[in-house]
Amino acid sequence: MDKMEVSECSIFINQEQEHAQQLTSSQIRGGVTVAHTTRRPIYKVQYTSFTLKDTTSMMQQFLRLSFGHTHTALWCSGQCTWLRAYGFQDQFPDVNVQDFYQLRDQSYTSGRLFEDPEFPATDESIYFSKKPNFKCEWKRPREISKNAQFFVEGPSRFDIEQGSIGDCWFLAAAANLTLIKNFFYNVIPNDQGFDEKYAGIFHFRFWQYGRWVEVVVDDRLPTKNGKLVYTRSSETNEFWSAIFEKAYAKLYGSYEALDGGTICEAMVDFTGGVSERIDLSRITQDSLLSIMLKAYERGSLMGCAINATADELEAETKDGLVKGHAYSVTKVKLFDFKTRRAEGQIPLIRLRNPWGQIEWKGPWSDKSPEWRYVPEDEKKKSGLTFDNDGEFFMSLRYFHSSFSELEICNLSADSLTTKTLHEEGSTRWEMSIFEGSWVIDLTAGGCGRFTESFWRNPQYLITLTDADKDDGDGKCTVLVALMQKNRRAQRKMGLEILSIGFEIFHLADPSRTPKPLTAKFLAQSEAVASSLPFINLREVTCRVRLQPGVYCIVPSTYQPNEEGEFIIRVFSETKNNME
Structure with missing residues (x-):
């Protein structure tokens, strides 16, 4: 078959007959839509204005290569960067790929x-x-x-x-x-x-x-x-x-x-890590220290900020901190100290202002008197400097009271390396990942307030088998992350970030539980955890401790019939199984 212009082409795989017409009405163009209506997903592939040699065989080859496992969705905008990212240059020889x-x-x-x-x-x-x-x-x-x-x-x-x-x-x-x-x-x-x-x-x-x-x-x-x-x-x-x-x-x-x-x-x-936002007003200093030390030992990346109104953005406080501005957390350490009356350890946080100037002026700042109580060898070991470079230390106490939120990027096996920032023996999270989409009138059911449609959202089962090794309470630490795709790149098209979230339900008797979970089951069940409140961020997360067992995660937009694509990742300290 000679080259031909294809204005739109659609192919359906594993299609449930009752939903065929609904899927055809989807407004997504130029991409791949995956609708998880049952245990078998539906795929709709569309292309707008691509030049293909043999439309049918090309589409079949695309599906065969792209969907090696059954829980994949991807957006192909037609830009070379995305085609290169997903390895489709062989399927589209007319696209100029930048090597x-x-x-x-x-x-x-x-x-x-x-x-x-x-x-x-x-x-x-x-x-x-x-x-x-x-x-x-x-x-x-x-x-x-x-x-x-x-x-x-x-x-x-x-x-x-x-x-x-x-x-x-x-x-x-x-x-x-x-x-x-x-x-x-x-x-x-x-x-x-x-x-x-x-x-x-x-x-x-x-x-x-x-x-x-x-x-x-x-x-x-x-x-x-x-x-x-x-x-x-x-x-x-x-x-x-x-x-x-x-x-x-x-x-x-x-x-x-x-x-x-x-x-x-x-x-x-x-x-390739997973993000986590912590509201510092809702956590104790002891819990914060435990989380930050564990994150630092694991090689996680951290940052923080002070919330600000529109009038306060980049306003400097009397203590030298900047509101509405992002700081890097570059070290978390228990420093030895010794005074005439006491000795012990104090938790200190090192931060950096990306402006390269304007630093904290309070206790434990550059050249503050508190540093005389820290042994010289301890200072040298920590690489302590007092330059006007935007980097400074502050105590956990003042960090907790001064900043509004802490952001952590937890690393995983998907983060590419076996070494961490600090010690080769440090542990990493185990991770499962799935991709999906919310499709109008099909899988975009909205949040749990919309009881008649909530069940239509994609549903993912996760099985936790082993408790954490060191905590002794028989529970599993789980971090669930829901990320919407491509919204920043689509800002110039007038598309804004959606308000998204998810709820987690415990299945006490999985063998007798309907799959997918029905509207009646969800209405009568109480979520054991959620990412509430729904918020317009690219990624929302929830850290929770759960007993070993089977759980169902239901990701959604806040309103029904809001269309978009997402990935959902589950991190745990011990291995998890997700489907």
Whole structure:
């Protein structure tokens, strides 16, 4: 069959006849919809304006390759980055896939520096709604500094200083990333620079919904009066952080798309971990210390912030903290101390302001008198410095009372490495992952308030068999994370983040429980845990301790018939089985 233009093509697999017409009415276009109406999912594959050689056989091949297991959904927007991420370049030979090594060789051989056609040096790469109040001039690093380097004496958390866009959440996460070198070089490969084979092209890797995506960019950067507008290094000839930010902007469509976010969103994109937000007003100091020490020992990444109203954003408190601003947590440690009257240990938290300045002025700040009670060898072992670099210590007590929320990115087997930040013997979470979607009139049932439709939402069974090893109460620690897909990249299309959440139900007698759970069963059952309240974040999580047994997780949007795609991940300290 010759090439043909396909305006829309749909194929149904494992289709339940009673739902066929409903699925046909789905409004999703240009992607794959997966509807879990029964134990067997329904797949609807649609393409808009793709050129295919043989439509039917191509679609069948696509399904065969893409759905190796039965709980997969993916969004194919038609952008090369996504096609490359999911490995479909072989199925779509007409799509121009950016291969870093091939493009670098071509540019180097031709003597022409690479110019990225997918993310051009134009205004559309900077903004989609808010035009900046300056005239941007795009310059390459060697036009900014004669001695331009990718790294100066290796990567450091002090290489990152925020520019004129509100992406402190991304920069705080990037500072944490520098602390774990094997993670860092997975995201920012060490096979590029301004020396051998320099061709104006760089590449980076980001975790996106269960897969690692490579993003290629050129090194033309936005400047004003010859200086970088956005992220820069404290070393004026170091450019890894600026080019890294550009790659992240490309991933989401523009620099403006990075304006506003949570630290965990970026930390998850860098590691494949799972995020967790803790309201510090609802937790005791003892519980907070236990969570933070355990997270730090496990190599989890952490950040924090002080809530602020619109009028208080980036306002400095009298103690030197900034409201509505993201900080990196770079160390959690019990320090030995000794005074004339007492001796023991005190929990201290080290934080960094991505501005590279403005620090805490209270107890245990730089050069505060409390440090004289800490032995000199303890200070040296902790790498204690008192530079004006945005990094400082504060006690757990003041951390707990000063900050509003703590964000933790827990690492897992999906996070790629066997080493952690601190000790090779540290433990990691076990993880199960599934993908699905909410489809109008089919699997978008809304939250539990809507009793007649709630049961239509996707349902996932999880079996917990072994209790935690060290806690002694016979329970399992479980962290459930629900993440909606692609919403930041779709902001320029007018799509906002949905309010999402989930509920967890215990199945006392699984063999006699209807599958899927019915409206009557759910109405008569009380959830043992939930992610409440529903909130418009990319990812919502719930940490809970449960007895071994069988549970059902029901993810949903707040309102019925809100359409979107998601992944759901379950982390536990011991192995879990999910279906």
